[in-house]
Amino acid sequence: MLGRIRQKQIDSIEAVSVSPNPIICPICEREIPPAQMDAHHLIPRSKGGKETQYLHRICHRQIHALFTETELARRLNSADAIREHPQMQRFIEWVKNKPDGFYERVAKSTRLKER
Secondary structure, three states, X not given: OOOHHHHHHHHHHHHHHOOOOOOEOOOOOOEXXXXXXXXXXXXXXXXXXXOEEEEEHHHHHHHHHHOOXXXXXXXXXXXXXXXXXXXXXXXXXXXXXXXXXXXXXXXXXXXXXXX
């Protein structure tokens, strides 16, 4: 038996996968294949966020590897704010030439380990 949240995610991905309009990642601006789709809370749930946006899995993982939940809640709570950050701009330049279904593990930022 699946939990309610997981079932809701599966249902929304299935609805998107049959949609004729492709979902575009607001971070890297590439089409998101259904298998690489992650829902990102613009303000982390632990900080009271409810609104989500679909991102590539690799973009989502990169965001959480670079930034703390407090940074995401206070300063980086929109796709535009995240895209403007210098570290994300370097990542976007690197990933934008990769195929839509590309995925590679993301390493945690050393900046987060120093805290």
